[in-house]
Amino acid sequence: MIKTYLISLAVSQSIFFLLLPLWLSLTAYLHPIVIAVVWFCVTALAALLLFLWKKQVMVVPQKLFHACLILYTVGLLILLFIRPDSGGNSYNLVPFYTISYYFSGQVSPIIAVYNLAANIGLFIPYGIFLKSRAASMRKTFAYSVFVIAAVEIAQFAANRGSLDMDDLILNVFGIFAGYAFFPIFSKAVYVKEN
Numbered sequence: 001m002i003k004t005y006l007i008s009l010a011v012s013q014s015i016f017f018l019l020l021p022l023w024l025s026l027t028a029y030l031h032p033i034v035i036a037v038v039w040f041c042v043t044a045l046a047a048l049l050l051f052l053w054k055k056q057v058m059v060v061p062q063k064l065f066h067a068c069l070i071l072y073t074v075g076l077l078i079l080l081f082i083r084p085d086s087g088g089n090s091y092n093l094v095p096f097y098t099i100s101y102y103f104s105g106q107v108s109p110i111i112a113v114y115n116l117a118a119n120i121g122l123f124i125p126y127g128i129f130l131k132s133r134a135a136s137m138r139k140t141f142a143y144s145v146f147v148i149a150a151v152e153i154a155q156f157a158a159n160r161g162s163l164d165m166d167d168l169i170l171n172v173f174g175i176f177a178g179y180a181f182f183p184i185f186s187k188a189v190y191v192k193e194n
Contacts, residue, residue, distance in 0.1 A: 004054055005047070012046030031082050037075045037122075040068075051188035058189050065191045069129055076122060080151065081160045091156060091163035098166035119170035120177060123148075127178020128185050137179070144175045 016023070016039055023038050051058050092098055102112035130140045148171045156163035 001056060001058075004050055004056055005058075008047040008050040009043070011050065012043040015046065016042045031078050033075050033078045037072070037079065040072060040075070041121075048185065048188050052184070056188070059192050060189055062191050062193050065132075069125060072125060080155060081158065089156060089159045089162075093163075093165050095165050095169060098164055099170070116170065119167055120174040123171045123174030124178035124181065127175040127180070128182050129178075130175070131179045131182035132186075132191055137176075140175065140179055141172070144172045148172060 023035055047058065099116070101107065102116055126144070127140070130143065135143070145168070148168050152163050152168055155161035
């Protein structure tokens with residue numbers, strides 16, 4: 001088991017540092033904490049995939065699981081509210097307008113993929129968390145829409161980003177992707193109650 005931890009750490013850190021120029025380019029218009037969020041995601045994903053591949057289970061104390069989720073949330077809130085380029089005080093209330101713009105060819109494919117993937121991928125941990133708490137799909141949907149809409153409105157009101165219906169759609173989709181991914185997650189990670 002220790003060997004699997006060490007291998008996952010070596011692989012994840014190698015990937016992270018090999019792609020460091022890419023991660024650093026992301027800080028051009030985001031808060032530098034994006035590097036820490038990306039590091040956490042790469043490290044966690046590498047460990048999860050290796051444990052799945054080796055058919056081993058990583059035991060994580062519930063307090064550590066919650067502490068990681070809290071730190072992750074703080075990182076995301078910093079990314080959303082404290083960044084050099086806030087995106088102005090714009091809004092889009094038309095579903096799929098921004099998404100279709102990303103696919104229109106008017107935006108660099110790298111930026112389009114990054115924005116779409118980030119809006120989905122960064123919310124997957126919340127779906128995993130809600131499913132681990134045995135939240136029903138209805139409650140998960142209600143929590144997701146309420147909290148993400150509140151964050152979108154707060155960004156708009158604080159002039160720290162745009163209010164975008166598509167962000168809401170993609171973020172909720174990310175939460176449900178995490179919710180659906182939970183059975184796979186639980187094959188490699190056991191959150192042990194304290």
